[in-house]
Structure formats: structure tokens, C-alpha cells
Amino acid sequence: MNSELLAKIWQYHSGKIIGLVTGFLVGIFILVFGFLHTMFVMICMVAGYLVGKRIDEKEDIMDILGKLLPPGYYRQ
Template identity: 60%
Template sequence: MEKFWTALWQHHSGKLLGGGLGCLIGVFVILFGFFNTLFVMTCTILGYVVGKRIDERETIVEIIEKLLPPGYRR
């Protein structure tokens, strides 16, 4: 039985994750509303991006400078 789950994950991991994430987002929209769900998703994505950049040893100032348009940079 373990081989079945391993093979299923190896060949269909994207479909499984996408389906699960879509189902979870659908439940959140039903429970909390569209805009509240959108706000939480936006905060989650921003947190991920900032955390990833920090893991790559970038400072907060460097991250903000990359996000701002060129005219706002020092």
C-alpha cells in the first residue's frame, strides 16, 4: 500500500497539491468571504516572498528597494 501512495505522489503531486489548495481556498471564500480570503492570501504571499529573500541573506532595505519603482530608489 505504501508503494501505491509513493507512486501516486511522484506522478501526480502537482494535481494533488493544486486540487487541495483550490478546495481550501473555496472553503475559505465560503466561510470568510471573497475579500477577507484575498487579504489573507495576499499577506501569506508577501510573507513568503519576504521570508525567502531573508533566507537568501537580503536586508529588508534591499527587498523594499527591489519592490519600489526605479524613481523611488535612493
């Protein structure tokens, strides 16, 4: 594969790639401890992709946490 193409893909999709790989690795570690955690692997991959997508869209991590956490856990 062309290194220029890989650099361009990394430039525009680095957050999604990192999130997907991280979610997959966490899922694999969980899978080692039990076969029925396969669904957990899929959830980790989707969650990693969604967080990475938001990072690619330049959304602030603290705003994401503010939406996910219950009131009182995040102070602005």
C-alpha cells in the first residue's frame, strides 16, 4: 500500500482507528476470561468507534463526559 495513502487515512480517521483498536483489545482481554463475553467485545468496539469519531469531529472530551455522566460528577 502507498505510504501517502496510509498517511492520509491516518490524518482523517486517527481517532476512529485508535478507538476501534482500543475497544477491540479491551474486548479480547475480557474474552480470555470467558467465552460468553463475545457481546462485550462488540460493545467495546462500537463504543471505541463512537468515541474516536467524536474525537475526529474535534468535540471536547469534557463535553462528551458531561453528556454521559450523571449530574454532579462533572464540574465545569
